[in-house]
Amino acid sequence: MPDAKLQSVLSSLSQQASELNALPSICTMPDARCVKLDTNENPFALPAPVMECAVAALERQYLYPQDDNISLREAAAKAYGLCRDQVIAGNGSSELLGLIYKAFLSPGDAVAMISPGFAFNRKLATLQGARFLEIPLTEAYLLPTEQLLFGPAKDAKFILLANPNNPTGMFLPVAEIESLVAQSDRLIVLDEAYVDFAPDNALRLLDRYSNLLILRTFSKSYAAAGIRIGFGLGHPELVGRLRNLQNVFNMNVIGHAVGIGILSHREAYEENHIHIKRERQRVCVALSQLGFSVTPSNANFLLAQVPPGQDGTWWQASLKKRKILVAVFPEDGLENCIRVSIGTRAQMDAFLTAVRDISGRLQHDPGR
Ligand SMILES: Cc1ncc(COP(=O)(O)O)c(C=O)c1O
Incomplete structure (x- = not known):
């Protein structure tokens, strides 16, 4: 039902606040069952x-x-x-x-x-x-x-x-x-x-x-x-x-x-940083072997161009079906890329298993 009062209130928003409504939301709905690799957190306990x-x-x-x-x-x-x-x-x-x-x-x-x-x-x-x-x-x-x-x-x-x-x-x-x-x-x-x-x-x-x-x-x-x-x-x-x-x-x-x-206690994070750099390298190599083109990274994430045939949004949706969340940036001209945060070894194993599964299915049925 149209709400006249609400429309009246919203029409008083500043021009800038109104324009913001047109921007895509960067928030994702967190689902506790998902492996969350879309916002570059560092999924370890505090020392x-x-x-x-x-x-x-x-x-x-x-x-x-x-x-x-x-x-x-x-x-x-x-x-x-x-x-x-x-x-x-x-x-x-x-x-x-x-x-x-x-x-x-x-x-x-x-x-x-x-x-x-x-x-x-x-x-x-x-x-x-x-x-x-x-x-x-x-x-x-x-x-x-x-x-x-x-x-x-x-x-x-x-x-x-x-x-x-x-x-x-x-x-x-x-x-x-x-x-x-x-x-x-x-x-x-x-x-x-x-x-x-x-x-x-x-x-x-x-x-x-x-x-x-x-x-x-x-x-x-x-x-x-x-x-x-x-x-x-x-x-x-x-x-x-x-x-x-x-x-x-x-x-x-x-x-x-x-x-x-x-x-x-910054020294207490040394192992954490070593782990992330090591995992970053492992995932980079694994993705490259699966036909992704990975940008060399000095952060706790990797930007990977997906293999030809599908775009980043398609991969994001396919991974989401397997409860893995990654980020995409079509509005930045990166339509063919996904960005994956580097997390625990188990999280990255789950990510790679899902990528291998999707790649395998694509090989059997490239039209998917
Ligand atoms: C480049 C960059 N700057 C700043 C931030 C914001 O970080 P926070 O507000 O959590 O300190 C982020 C978060 O993703 C980021 O990627």
């Missing part, structure tokens, strides 16, 4: 001492969390060799991305992102009424520095790149990023969500450049996606402007406790 911090924090549930996340920011500053004022903490790095868009973009402004990239940025740009410029890497898979500095992105208020990138997993040498940061006088937001699975990081550049803001998250390499812990690292003046925009009590006591716990 015991970190879990103890979480449980102890529950006893402080009646208190508001510390405002401005001071102790967590101090712990992060110590771990990353910075001072407290160079650190902002958030409910995951996505909260911090949201603050950056709010702080720098007015309706009609432009932001540039290396594409394909993290799709959430498209939503954030729409929310600000901003133009979202997607600039691909060069043919040699290098940063399109000329285009970013002098081409279509020359007026963008900030430039966003992720290293390693999502959804490709590709890693750019830090020297290349430094060259862009050095030549540009605009803000470069470097999203290092997956950097703990990569051979290098750009932290050392913060000493040299005030136009660089690095984002980190504990959702991927520290198995804490559900607790929501992220950091922005940069010049105190820039970080201070972002902290001004932040909600009071934006994080909670568990997030603070787990964040501080992780920062003091």
